[in-house]
Amino acid sequence: MPQLKYFAPNPDYRTMTNITRLGVAILAVRLLGAASPARVESAGEADPLTRLMAGDQRSMEIHYMHPHQTKYRRELMAKGQHPFAIVLSCSDSRVPPEVIFDRGLGDLFVIRVAGHIVDDAVVGSIEYAAEHLHVPLVMVLGHERCGAVEATVKGGEIPGHISSLTNAIKPAVEKTKGMPGDPLDNAVRANVEMVVEQLRTSKPILSELIHEGRLKVVGARYDLDTGVVELLTK
Ligand SMILES: [Zn+2]
Incomplete structure (x- = not known):
């Protein structure tokens, strides 16, 4: 499961309500999960x-x-x-x-x-x-x-x-x-x-x-x- 830290919100993210933020976060995880079930870790990120x-x-x-x-x-x-x-x-x-x-x-x-x-x-x-x-x-x-x-x-x-x-x-x-x-x-x-x-x-x-x-x-x-x-x- 991709982690949220890799999801970069746009500037309008700050103006959203907490409920909307939660919805966006869940949607992002689902979309990322569907499109990219795994990711290539970069050098320095993992041993x-x-x-x-x-x-x-x-x-x-x-x-x-x-x-x-x-x-x-x-x-x-x-x-x-x-x-x-x-x-x-x-x-x-x-x-x-x-x-x-x-x-x-x-x-x-x-x-x-x-x-x-x-x-x-x-x-x-x-x-x-x-x-x-x-x-x-x-x-x-x-x-x-x-x-x-x-x-x-x-x-x-x-x-x-x-x-x-x-x-x-x-x-x-x-x-x-x-x-x-x-x-x-x-x-x-x-x-x-x-x-x-x-x-x-x-x-x-x-x-x-x-x-x-x-x-x-x-x-x-x-x-x-x-x-x-x-x-x-x-
Ligand atoms: Zn052999």
């Missing part, structure tokens, strides 16, 4: 995690606002980027962070690899964004029914270079063996938590930035059925 979750709310409700997807934004971003969040997510075609979080050009620094595994290139990319672009938040975004995690859970012969993915995910699968519930979803969640821990303890740059309070790493799981992003770590 990065709140901005991400607000975007997921719009995306979940299919109330996309497609912010920062204009010619003006492209020209502005050509001069330099200032993304507000880093997202490490799976390459799965159903989980593009810019769509899930309803964002546009220059908003998110995205690293995608199947199973959102961590290797030197991934850590280097995150270090670059955190250290040089001063991005204050990393979100590790796993998702429901992840194929890379599923292949690891199933085990057996893994062809080609795919084994580099399953080998990286294997510790999360081992950790959840015998746990109650769905083995695949348990492993998906454990894989997110494992990667969050790998990044939080990564030396020398990420752990130092976290220690200084300049970086936060959180983990989340995207639900393919509902579009909900659930935070798994704080």
Whole structure:
């Protein structure tokens, strides 16, 4: 529900009776609510995690606002980027962070690899964004029914270079063996938590930035059925 503080009354507002004011206020809320069920919060108005979750709310409700997807934004971003969040997510075609979080050009620094595994290139990319672009938040975004995690859970012969993915995910699968519930979803969640821990303890740059309070790493799981992003770590 939009808040009244965003409703700017005209000068005649002062001459209205209290009852008329109340009527105008209710009408404004209803009109704003109908025309704009969600709004794009601006930088400085909300912290990065709140901005991400607000975007997921719009995306979940299919109330996309497609912010920062204009010619003006492209020209502005050509001069330099200032993304507000880093997202490490799976390459799965159903989980593009810019769509899930309803964002546009220059908003998110995205690293995608199947199973959102961590290797030197991934850590280097995150270090670059955190250290040089001063991005204050990393979100590790796993998702429901992840194929890379599923292949690891199933085990057996893994062809080609795919084994580099399953080998990286294997510790999360081992950790959840015998746990109650769905083995695949348990492993998906454990894989997110494992990667969050790998990044939080990564030396020398990420752990130092976290220690200084300049970086936060959180983990989340995207639900393919509902579009909900659930935070798994704080
Ligand atoms: Zn996946």
